[in-house]
Structure formats: C-alpha cells, structure tokens
Amino acid sequence: MSKVGRQTWKFSRGASVLATGTVAGTVEGKGPLGTDFDLRISDDHFGEPSWEKAEQKLFESAAKIALDKVSLSDGDLDLIVGGDLNAQLSSFYFGLRAYSTPLIGTYGACSTVTESLAVAAMAIDSNNVNYALVGTSSHNSTAERQFRYPTEYGVQKPPTAQRTVTGSGVVVLGSKPFGEMRITHATIGKLVDMGISSPWEMGAAMAPAAFDTIQAFFRESGMKPKDFDCIATGDLGYIGHELLAEMFRDAGMDLGERLTDCGMLIYDREQPEVYSGGSGGACCSLVTFGHLLDNLSSGVWNRMLVCATGALLSSVTVQQGETVPGICHAVAFERVSAENTDGGTKS
Known part of the structure; x- marks a missing residue:
C-alpha cells in the first residue's frame, strides 16, 4: 500500500x-x-x-x-x-x-x-x-x-x-486475487461543516463532504471521472444529490448520469414516507453489496467509486444547538479481468 x-x-x-x-x-x-x-x-x-x-x-x-x-x-x-x-x-x-x-x-x-x-x-x-x-x-x-x-x-x-x-x-x-472484483483505493474524508443545524436536512449537510472527498480522490489518484462507470454516494437523497451535482457543475466537472446515490436507488419515490430518500447505516451497504457490485461482476461495469456519507449528529448535539458536520469516505472497486490477476492494480 x-x-x-x-x-x-x-x-x-x-x-x-x-x-x-x-x-x-x-x-x-x-x-x-x-x-x-x-x-x-x-x-x-x-x-x-x-x-x-x-x-x-x-x-x-x-x-x-x-x-x-x-x-x-x-x-x-x-x-x-x-x-x-x-x-x-x-x-x-x-x-x-x-x-x-x-x-x-x-x-x-x-x-x-x-x-x-x-x-x-x-x-x-x-x-x-x-x-x-x-x-x-x-x-x-x-x-x-x-x-x-x-x-x-x-x-x-x-x-x-429521509x-x-x-x-x-x-x-x-480476501487477500488472494481470485475474486471477480477488488478494492483498489480508499480516500479518507475530512469533516466538512457548512453551518447547517437542522437534523431534517442531512442531505444538504453531507453533500459538501461528498464533494470534498470525491475531488480529493480524483486529484490524488490521478484518475478521472470517465475512468468510472458509476460514482455512488451513500445517502444524500434526492435533495443532497442535486446539490452535489450542482457543486460539480459549478466546479466545471459535470459527472452526468454516472453520479447516483444509494438513498435514491433503494426506494421508489412513490412509496409512502420515504421523503427525500433512504438513509442509515445499511443504506449504502445494502445497495452496494446487493445491487451495485452485480454490475461489476456481470461485466456491465469495470470500475465504480462508492462514497458513503455521514451526518455526524446526535440527539444531544441537536438539543445543544450544534451544527451538523458531514463526512464522506470513498472506496474504489474494480472488476478483475482475465489478463489482470497478478495482484497489481490497473492504471
């Protein structure tokens, strides 16, 4: 490493x-x-x-x-x-x-x-x-x-x-390179606090953290958005997702349809009481392990970046009037091709 x-x-x-x-x-x-x-x-x-x-x-x-x-x-x-x-x-x-x-x-x-x-x-x-x-x-x-x-x-x-x-x-x-997919990179997120204090606006609180981490990943890894078939955030929901997409457009980096969100994917928007989409510790893990990885293993995709997002609030901090810091950690997954099984990652 x-x-x-x-x-x-x-x-x-x-x-x-x-x-x-x-x-x-x-x-x-x-x-x-x-x-x-x-x-x-x-x-x-x-x-x-x-x-x-x-x-x-x-x-x-x-x-x-x-x-x-x-x-x-x-x-x-x-x-x-x-x-x-x-x-x-x-x-x-x-x-x-x-x-x-x-x-x-x-x-x-x-x-x-x-x-x-x-x-x-x-x-x-x-x-x-x-x-x-x-x-x-x-x-x-x-x-x-x-x-x-x-x-x-x-x-x-x-x-x-949400x-x-x-x-x-x-x-x-596992350690041996015999799986169809592997993790090649991880970007550890930083706290980003934009001063949002409402516990009902977690998507807005987390979107800047996702923006910061995804930018850091591409800047430091040397890879580009076009190298990925999917860039999935964890649980920004519809409102947070649109805010994130707008941030990237304003920065001159339009991620287009490759940018999605697990909180949007897990529910039908017409289902009752899903509000702006899904959230919670299992939101990203269910969608990633149950759905997104299938697109890699089947060969539909070759690479994806999963960027789980967290709103670091508690009932105590909300009652004390604290703002809601956001954080995002990103992990890159890659499909292992037949000619690339020696354990090295593709460039």
Whole structure:
C-alpha cells in the first residue's frame, strides 16, 4: 500500500470481493431493488421481542449468508470490521457476539461502511489479514428511538427528511486475487461543516463532504471521472444529490448520469414516507453489496467509486444547538479481468 496525497491510499494488490450477504426490511424489500437482496423479511420485528434485537439478527443473518456462499466460518476469518447507528455499536457487537474473530467497531454515522472497507482493505493489503468480514446495519425503528431527532413517533417530517433503511449488508474480503472484483483505493474524508443545524436536512449537510472527498480522490489518484462507470454516494437523497451535482457543475466537472446515490436507488419515490430518500447505516451497504457490485461482476461495469456519507449528529448535539458536520469516505472497486490477476492494480 502507498499513500497518494494527503487522504488517499492506493493498494498494491487490493482486497478481493469474495461474497456478499444482504437482508432487507419490509419497505426496502418492496422497493425497486427488492429482488437483488438475499433475504427480504416480512416483519421488521424479525421474530424478536424488540427492535434492537431485530437489528442484531439482521446483522447476524447477513453475515451468515455471506460466509455460507464461500463455505467459510468464524474460524476462517482473521478480522471483522463494521458498525451501526445504535449506542455503543450494540447491533454490531451483540449481533456478532457468537464469533470468536478479532473485531473492530467503527463509527462514521452512515459513512461507516466505506470507513470499514478502507480499514479491512488496508489490513489485507499489508499481509496481516487473509479473510475479513465487513458490514453495517440499521433499523428504522431503532434509529427513531436512539439516533434520529426528534425521537417521538408521529412527528410530522418535512420533505427534506429521509427514511432510515432497515437491513444489513455484509461482504467477505480476501487477500488472494481470485475474486471477480477488488478494492483498489480508499480516500479518507475530512469533516466538512457548512453551518447547517437542522437534523431534517442531512442531505444538504453531507453533500459538501461528498464533494470534498470525491475531488480529493480524483486529484490524488490521478484518475478521472470517465475512468468510472458509476460514482455512488451513500445517502444524500434526492435533495443532497442535486446539490452535489450542482457543486460539480459549478466546479466545471459535470459527472452526468454516472453520479447516483444509494438513498435514491433503494426506494421508489412513490412509496409512502420515504421523503427525500433512504438513509442509515445499511443504506449504502445494502445497495452496494446487493445491487451495485452485480454490475461489476456481470461485466456491465469495470470500475465504480462508492462514497458513503455521514451526518455526524446526535440527539444531544441537536438539543445543544450544534451544527451538523458531514463526512464522506470513498472506496474504489474494480472488476478483475482475465489478463489482470497478478495482484497489481490497473492504471
């Protein structure tokens, strides 16, 4: 691995994508990507007595699905990296407490999945890890109770609000270059605070952070937008997405139709109570692992840049009148061609 510029890591071999596991909630399963997910639950309680236990089961189930696809078990893993939106990462830790694998909990709000992918890819590329499990989860009802603000159910929400995704997305990464896809770069984001204080305008709060990180990636990697078939942000929603597209147009860099957002893709805009689109820790992981990677593995795309975005607020900071800083971490995925399996990344 080499550091390119101030924020970007270029992996010498990359981390191979071996398998994914996705479990979607009821609303997500009825959305336009529903058939792309491995499991669609029919009740968001998922057979559990509390929303929190349901989210833990989402994480546990997605992990099992991914591992079963490549006939791996807990004992084969060297590292688990991931997180969620709940206090003390309880869904991550409690959902995977049956595992004996070393694990690192990460938190970047809804940017946690690419933060976790960057950490795991670095561990693999440095020859310290052979197999890593990476994932995130979220649940609409646990987020409404713990993370979102106001927390009272029944509060009328404005059109700028977003719906927290219920689900979990997990990926198994490996060190050997035999996977169809691999992670080649990661750009670690910086805090960007534009002074937005409304918790209902997270897309607007996160869009400047996405702009900053994506610019840093292209500046430091030497690659250009035309080198990518898809540039997907994590959960800006319709409003944040349009703001980001406008920022790039104003900067003389029109990304066109290759720029999309997981928060827009996961729901049909006509579905009830999805507002400006999806959000939450599982928004980017479900769409990326359940849908976007399929376009790479099938050969429709050759490269994509996934840029998960996070609004770093809490109910406490909102009540204290703080602004909402945004952050975005980007990870580049590449399809491995038959002539490029020696572990080196393409230029």
